[in-house]
Amino acid sequence: MNSRIITALPAALAVAALAACTFGTPTVPADELADTAEGALEEEVGQRPEIDCGGEDIEVVEGEDVTCVLTDPASGTEYDTVITFTSVDGTDFEIDVQVADTAN
Template sequence: MLVSVLSAGALAGCTVSASSNLTVPGSDISDSAAGALEEQIGIRPEMDCGDDQVDLVDGTVVDCVLTDPSTGSTFDAPVTISGVDGSEYRVSVEVADTPRE
């Protein structure tokens, strides 16, 4: 499953790293990815993309874990950032076909 959504990052939630890239907390990526999936499937899954700051750079992949709210099963769900324009960006989520062990 591949899902994309335009997610506007709030500048207040962004920081500038030493490399001059804007960054957002992993929790912002989790929220964006969960929202994208909710729009596609009608159910908001729990997403965990960690607590680290994430560079807002086209092509950045964040290793996330999706928890299915109806079964509790967890799935690998890498999120790719694209279309970065300042603090605005899109996320694409690819959810694994089989649960994690």
């Protein structure tokens, strides 16, 4: 699998999924961030991978990276995947998704 950088637009994000805190940094559940990244990759390559970002809520901070594991649905091969918050505006955010060139 080639390294790809994918941008998920705010419209593609489930803003309601963002569990914004009244005070402090907003967070998003790891499985919902993974789902957003899966959707972005599916649009790009035509096949939906499985991405695991752990079980903890993730702080939504511009410029921050989240390391996840992508599983190729065709082969079951795992790849490190980095999701970066490229823009954060309140409860709206954009991400880039980069999949490693080599399997784990």
